[in-house]
Amino acid sequence: MLTEDEVPRRYYNLCADLRSPLPPPLNPATREPIDPAALEAIFPKEIVRQETSAARYIDIPEPVREALLRLGRPTPLVRAKRLENFLGTPARIYFKNESLNPCGSHKPNTAIAQAYYNAREGTETLVTETGAGQWGTALSYASMLFGLKCKVFMVRVSFNQKPYRKVAINAYGAEVVASPSNETAFGRKVLAENPAHPGSLGIAISEAIESVVTTPDGKAKYALGSVLNHVMLHQTVIGQETKAQFEKLGIEPDALVGCVGGGSNFAGFVFPFAGEVLNGKRECDFVAVEPKSCPSVTQGKYDYDFGDTAGLTPLLKMYTLGHAFVPSPIHAGGLRYHGMAPLVSALAKEGVVRALAFEQKEVFEAGMIFARTEGIIPAPETCHAIKAVIDMAAECKKKGEERVIAFNLSGHGLLDLQGYDDFMEGKIK
Amino acid sequence: MLTEDEVPRRYYNLCADLRSPLPPPLNPATREPIDPAALEAIFPKEIVRQETSAARYIDIPEPVREALLRLGRPTPLVRAKRLENFLGTPARIYFKNESLNPCGSHKPNTAIAQAYYNAREGTETLVTETGAGQWGTALSYASMLFGLKCKVFMVRVSFNQKPYRKVAINAYGAEVVASPSNETAFGRKVLAENPAHPGSLGIAISEAIESVVTTPDGKAKYALGSVLNHVMLHQTVIGQETKAQFEKLGIEPDALVGCVGGGSNFAGFVFPFAGEVLNGKRECDFVAVEPKSCPSVTQGKYDYDFGDTAGLTPLLKMYTLGHAFVPSPIHAGGLRYHGMAPLVSALAKEGVVRALAFEQKEVFEAGMIFARTEGIIPAPETCHAIKAVIDMAAECKKKGEERVIAFNLSGHGLLDLQGYDDFMEGKIK
Numbered sequence: 001m002l003t004e005d006e007v008p009r010r011y012y013n014l015c016a017d018l019r020s021p022l023p024p025p026l027n028p029a030t031r032e033p034i035d036p037a038a039l040e041a042i043f044p045k046e047i048v049r050q051e052t053s054a055a056r057y058i059d060i061p062e063p064v065r066e067a068l069l070r071l072g073r074p075t076p077l078v079r080a081k082r083l084e085n086f087l088g089t090p091a092r093i094y095f096k097n098e099s100l101n102p103c104g105s106h107k108p109n110t111a112i113a114q115a116y117y118n119a120r121e122g123t124e125t126l127v128t129e130t131g132a133g134q135w136g137t138a139l140s141y142a143s144m145l146f147g148l149k150c151k152v153f154m155v156r157v158s159f160n161q162k163p164y165r166k167v168a169i170n171a172y173g174a175e176v177v178a179s180p181s182n183e184t185a186f187g188r189k190v191l192a193e194n195p196a197h198p199g200s201l202g203i204a205i206s207e208a209i210e211s212v213v214t215t216p217d218g219k220a221k222y223a224l225g226s227v228l229n230h231v232m233l234h235q236t237v238i239g240q241e242t243k244a245q246f247e248k249l250g251i252e253p254d255a256l257v258g259c260v261g262g263g264s265n266f267a268g269f270v271f272p273f274a275g276e277v278l279n280g281k282r283e284c285d286f287v288a289v290e291p292k293s294c295p296s297v298t299q300g301k302y303d304y305d306f307g308d309t310a311g312l313t314p315l316l317k318m319y320t321l322g323h324a325f326v327p328s329p330i331h332a333g334g335l336r337y338h339g340m341a342p343l344v345s346a347l348a349k350e351g352v353v354r355a356l357a358f359e360q361k362e363v364f365e366a367g368m369i370f371a372r373t374e375g376i377i378p379a380p381e382t383c384h385a386i387k388a389v390i391d392m393a394a395e396c397k398k399k400g401e402e403r404v405i406a407f408n409l410s411g412h413g414l415l416d417l418q419g420y421d422d423f424m425e426g427k428i429k
Numbered sequence: 430m431l432t433e434d435e436v437p438r439r440y441y442n443l444c445a446d447l448r449s450p451l452p453p454p455l456n457p458a459t460r461e462p463i464d465p466a467a468l469e470a471i472f473p474k475e476i477v478r479q480e481t482s483a484a485r486y487i488d489i490p491e492p493v494r495e496a497l498l499r500l501g502r503p504t505p506l507v508r509a510k511r512l513e514n515f516l517g518t519p520a521r522i523y524f525k526n527e528s529l530n531p532c533g534s535h536k537p538n539t540a541i542a543q544a545y546y547n548a549r550e551g552t553e554t555l556v557t558e559t560g561a562g563q564w565g566t567a568l569s570y571a572s573m574l575f576g577l578k579c580k581v582f583m584v585r586v587s588f589n590q591k592p593y594r595k596v597a598i599n600a601y602g603a604e605v606v607a608s609p610s611n612e613t614a615f616g617r618k619v620l621a622e623n624p625a626h627p628g629s630l631g632i633a634i635s636e637a638i639e640s641v642v643t644t645p646d647g648k649a650k651y652a653l654g655s656v657l658n659h660v661m662l663h664q665t666v667i668g669q670e671t672k673a674q675f676e677k678l679g680i681e682p683d684a685l686v687g688c689v690g691g692g693s694n695f696a697g698f699v700f701p702f703a704g705e706v707l708n709g710k711r712e713c714d715f716v717a718v719e720p721k722s723c724p725s726v727t728q729g730k731y732d733y734d735f736g737d738t739a740g741l742t743p744l745l746k747m748y749t750l751g752h753a754f755v756p757s758p759i760h761a762g763g764l765r766y767h768g769m770a771p772l773v774s775a776l777a778k779e780g781v782v783r784a785l786a787f788e789q790k791e792v793f794e795a796g797m798i799f800a801r802t803e804g805i806i807p808a809p810e811t812c813h814a815i816k817a818v819i820d821m822a823a824e825c826k827k828k829g830e831e832r833v834i835a836f837n838l839s840g841h842g843l844l845d846l847q848g849y850d851d852f853m854e855g856k857i858k
Contacts, residue, residue, distance in 0.1 A: 070507075070804075072529065078499075100501065100529050102805045102841070141804050164593070167846040170853055171800045371600045375499075375570050376531045414533070414843045417596040424599055 001245050002074035009060055012236040014267075014343055015229065016056035017275040022229075022346055023317035026304060034314045042212050042222040044121040047114065050230040058233065060113075067112045067145060068237065071101040075238070077245040077406070082373040084393070091396035093389060094253070094406040096242050096269060097376075105379065105411030106265045107138030107225060110234035114223045115142035124219040125149040127212050129179065129204030131261065132158045132333035132381065133165030134411050135225030140174035150174035153181065153207045156199035158333035164415050179204040186210055186310045198329045201262070201337040206310035213312075226262025227307055227316070227341045235268020238408060243272050246406075255285040255392060257407040259384035260297065260355070261334045263288070263341030265410035270353070271343070277352055286353040287392070288344065289384040291363070294327035296320060296340045297348050297355035305339060318345040330360045331419030332380035356388050363387045364423040367413070379411035380419050430674050431503035438489055441665040443696075443772055444658065445485035446704040451658075451775055452746035455733060463743045471641050471651040473550040476543065479659040487662065489542075496541045496574060497666065500530040504667070506674040506835070511802040513822070520825035522818060523682070523835040525671050525698060526805075534808065534840030535694045536567030536654060539663035543652045544571035553648040554578040556641050558608065558633030560690065561587045561762035561810065562594030563840050564654030569603035579603035582610065582636045585628035587762035593844050608633040615639055615739045627758045630691070630766040635739035642741075655691025656736055656745070656770045664697020667837060672701050675835075684714040684821060686836040688813035689726065689784070690763045692717070692770030694839035699782070700772070706781055715782040716821070717773065718813040720792070723756035725749060725769045726777050726784035734768060747774040759789045760848030761809035785817050792816045793852040796842070808840035809848050 015022055024033040039048045050058060060068075080093040098106035118126060126148050130136030136152035143150035152169055159166065159178040169176045177183060179199045180190040184207040190197050197203075205224070212222045224231060246253055256273060258266030266288050276282040288297060297319045305320040307313035318339045325338040340348070347353040360380075367383035369390065370376065378386060385407040396403050413420065422428050444451055453462040468477045479487060489497075509522040527535035547555060555577050559565030565581035572579035581598055588595065588607040598605045606612060608628045609619040613636040619626050626632075634653070641651045653660060675682055685702060687695030695717050705711040717726060726748045734749040736742035747768045754767040769777070776782040789809075796812035798819065799805065807815060814836040825832050842849065851857050 072505075076501075104843070144801055145804060164843070164846040167850045167853070168806060168843070171797065171806050171846070171849050172804070173801050368600065372573055372602050375574060375601070377597060377600050412531070414593070414597070417593040417600070420600050421596045424596070 001077065001248055002241060004069055006244055007065065007069060007073045008237045008240040009065065010057040011060060011233045012240060012272050012275065013053060013056055013058060013233055014271045014275055015054055017278045018346060019278060019350060022342055025314035025316055028311065028315050042209060044117045044123060044221060046117040046121065047230050050233055051228055061116060064113050064116050068109065071108050073237065074241045075100060077242055080374050083370060086369065086373045087390065087393045087397065089393035089397040090400060090402045091393040092402065092404045093393060094404070095409045096238060096406065097409045098238060098265065099376065099409055099412035103134065103138045103141050104414060105134035105138065106235060106238060106268065107135045108141060109237055109268065110225070110231045110264065111138035111142035112145065113234045115139065115146040115148055118221050119146035119148055123148060123221045125151065126223045127151045127208045127220055128223045128225065129153045129201055129208045130225065131155050131201050131336055133162055133415065134334055134379070136176060137165060137168050139223055139225070140169045140172035143174060144172045152176040153179040153204040155179055155201060155204050155333055155336065156197065157329040161331060161418055162415055168415065179207050181207060184210045198326070200309065200326050202309035202323055205308035206312055209308060209312045210310070226264040227339065229343060231264050232267035232271060232341055232343050235264050236271050238268040239270060239272035242269060242406065251404055253284060253406045254403040255287060255405045257287040257289065257385045257388050257405065259335060259381045259410060260288040260290050260340060260344065261337045261381065263344035265408050267341060267344050269408035274347060274352055287388055288348065288353050288355045289388045290355060290357050291330055291332055291335050291384060292357045292359050293330050294336050295357045296338060298357045302345060302349050307339060316342050318342045319348060331416060332384065334381040335384065358384055358387050361428050364419065364428060366390050376409065377413040377420065378409060379413045380416050382410045430506065430677055431670060433498055435673055436494065436498060436502045437666045437669040438494065439486040440489060440662045441669060441701050441704065442482060442485055442487060442662055443700045443704055444483050446707045447775060448707060448779060451771055454743035454745055457740065457744055471638060473546045473552060473650060475546040475550065476659050479662055480657055490545060493542050493545050497538065500537050502666065503670045504529060506671055509803050512799060515798065515802045516819065516822045516826065518822040518826040519829060519831045520822040521831065521833045522822060523833070524838045525667060525835065526838045527667060527694065528805065528838055528841035532563070532567045532570050533843060534563040534567065535664060535667060535697060536564045537570060538666055538697065539654070539660045539693065540567035540571035541574065542663045544568065544575040544577055547650050548575040548577055552577060552650045554580065555652045556580045556637045556649055557652045557654065558582045558630055558637045559654065560584050560630050560765055562591055562844065563763055563808070565605060566594060566597050568652055568654065569598045569601035572603060573601045581605040582608040582633040584608055584630060584633050584762055584765065585626065586758040590760060590847055591844055597844065608636050610636060613639045627755070629738065629755050631738035631752055634737035635741055638737060638741045639739070655693040656768065658772060660693050661696035661700065661770055661772050664693050665700050667697040668699060668701035671698060671835065680833055682713060682835045683832040684716060684834045686716040686718065686814045686817050686834065688764060688810045688839060689717040689719050689769060689773065690766045690810065692773035694837050696770060696773050698837035703776060703781055716817055717777065717782050717784045718817045719784060719786050720759055720761055720764050720813060721786045721788050722759050723750070723765050724786045725767060727786045731774060731778050736768060745771050747771045748777060760845060761813065763810040764813065787813055787816050790857050793848065793857060795819050805838065806842040806849065807838060808842045809845050811839045
């Protein structure tokens with residue numbers, strides 16, 4: 001519905017519209033706000049600048065925008081008419097389809113920006129973590145695009161559940177190892193305690209950061225796929241497009257729904273609308289959906305905690321289950337993170353965002369309903385958002401409400417089909 | 430580049446422009462042209478009408494066109510600038526991207542039409558074969574869309590190589606069994622001779638047809654994913670869009686390239702241009718690319734043969750390796766067919782289409798080059814077309830020719846990654 005001309009030319013920064021400033025990251029030793037320069041050990045200068053920027057808008061570099069166009073932006077906003085009919089709901093359901101690119105998820109939106117800034121500043125190798133593999137695939141793709149080497153620490157349980165992710169990452173020329181691994185001191189420590197450790201995003205982040213800071217020449221940098229402000233920033237192309245698409249339709253969405261692990265697809269989808277809510281320009285129900293097995297917002301506390309398990313990162317003010325928390329090995333590996341993006345956490349704390357949590361089985365049930373109505377097999381992460389939407393639509397049916405509910409289809413499930421097989425075989429309780 | 434309004438409203442039928450009429454299908458018993466009514470035992474009337482139609486254009490029903498729009502039509506025509514730069518060729522390379530839909534290939538173009546016509550005429554169950562699984566996935570999707578049951582006989586070697594295809598087909602609510610199976614007399618006969626038989630498309634077609642004709646109530650019909658005229662017809666939406674896209678660019682393509690198994694993605698891409706070549710309105714080099722292990726056009730003979738292995742179909746005039754031919758178990762399962770579409774065969778016989786054949790290893794090498802330049806992991810079938818394009822572009826470099834070469838990216842390889850793994854592990858000789 002949008003033209004390529006209408007693809008955003010700048011990122012939207014929610015920090016400019018927060019009611020109270022975001023609590024700063026702290027130096028764990030001093031508990032003092034961290035000097036941004038310290039972050040330049042692992043991130044390029046431009047990323048650090050964006051991470052701490054208060055500017056409402058930040059321009060998207062032309063090479064990044066061109067790469068976004070090649071990846072199929074603007075992405076479609078689709079009405080889920082067949083799902084509505086199946087549910088017999090008066091609600092109108094829309095989804096923003098971020099799965100229509102070679103990586104199959106929203107992750108390239110920030111992977112491309114991060115690879116570009118790193119390449120521009122002389123980085124030679126990017127090191128990162130990945131859960132289910134969406135982010136690892138996206139960063140491998142973006143690294144290939146900008147001529148960087150790439151190394152991925154993939155959470156072991158997902159590495160084993162989704163063997164084709166390794167092949168896809170390798171096909172783009174990147175290296176991938178299961179985490180915890182024997183390649184880092186922290187990985188070896190975790191394996192010594194439990195050789196069969198399933199791994200977690202917190203542990204994989206620790207391994208990736210350790211391998212960067214122990215690379216002497218400084219030509220290796222770290223890239224994070226979620227949580228931090230600059231990642232949320234890059235993802236706002238999703239919500240900006242969605243806003244323009246709803247404006248063209250002359251429709252005001254009543255609710256926006258997204259799954260949350262670190263928070264990036266939810267933030268990208270919601271923030272451009274949330275800024276207007278904070279300014280009293282619009283009302284909207286923002287729903288963040290997480291797994292019951294990793295309920296950072298619904299069960300965690302809002303406090304300073306490490307972003308990783310080893311304690312290598314600054315302390316971030318966020319909803320957290322504690323940096324040592326290890327979630328059960330669900331197929332939605334992208335949601336197995338102990339914390340929540342500080343910006344998403346701030347909105348939840350202010351009551352602008354509400355959170356729901358669901359069990360894995362009911363989430364796959366929702367994904368199957370979507371596959372058999374709309375014809376798209378969603379990623380297990382995305383199924384969480386769909387479960388919430390289906391419940392909300394049922395509520396509308398009960399009350400006879402014609403709400404407009406939109407969710408972010410953050411990724412497809414073609415590399416997660418083992419989870420669907422387990423579900424159809426009744427192996428998911 | 431095209432708008433939804435520019436998605437074709439009618440199919441193009443090459444039969445109307447052939448220099449000499451297509452040799453008719455023959456009744457194997459009498460060797461007389463078959464009575465079209467006989468085909469109504471396994472196909473709906475409208476499909477039989479289209480199979481034998483001489484009309485140049487046939488309207489696309491609105492519900493079919495709407496489904497095509499939902500699937501992302503018009504699909505993009507993309508310039509492969511990064512591939513050109515990598516090859517250092519003066520040639521301009523374009524690809525039509527048919528992989529951007531939930532099924533991941535061009536197959537839904539005809540699956541939707543066939544499911545629609547069947548549903549309209551009261552069919553309750555569609556039965557089909559599939560090689561690598563692209564067609565089985567597409568027909569399962571289309572059957573779901575139009576409320577039909579669907580059963581798929583999947584060639585055993587692909588069934589084992591690509592286990593996630595089964596899951597995807599099941600996710601859409603369809604049933605899939607490995608062929609040769611114990612569910613048909615012919616399957617049992619083949620297994621009796623060789624319990625470890627890898628299967629072939631010819632055998633899977635026989636099993637699908639047998640299970641339809643032995644279903645008494647006539648509520649089950651057969652659907653074919655390639656070879657027949659009506660399938661080529663439905664796929665011409667690809668070439669019609671490509672023609673419009675090149676016209677908008679003000680460019681005349683010098684060569685169009687596609688992989689060929691049964692011939693449907695090649696035909697859909699090429700026929701709208703081929704009609705103009707036959708009428709002397711344009712010149713173009715049409716290149717059909719097949720595997721050396723199943724070289725129907727480059728090594729087969731142009732003669733009447735059965736479309737399946739058991740001999741249940743009419744005799745078709747086509748390039749064939751003989752209906753008993755069993756190709757080696759390559760990963761490009763969609764190309765493991767003993768014959769070639771009669772319409773594609775006729776163009777090859779007339780010298781309007783030329784054919785090339787390649788080994789599996791060089792084909793995966795080409796696919797890896799494409800993945801690491803353009804960022805899309807192509808289906809092993811599609812890699813055949815890419816290998817030819819890379820060779821043609823190298824030839825242009827040698828001669829300093831600025832040819833415009835376009836190929837059909839018939840599908841992505843996300844459910845074929847085992848083949849890429851085998852290639853990267855050096856297991857493909």
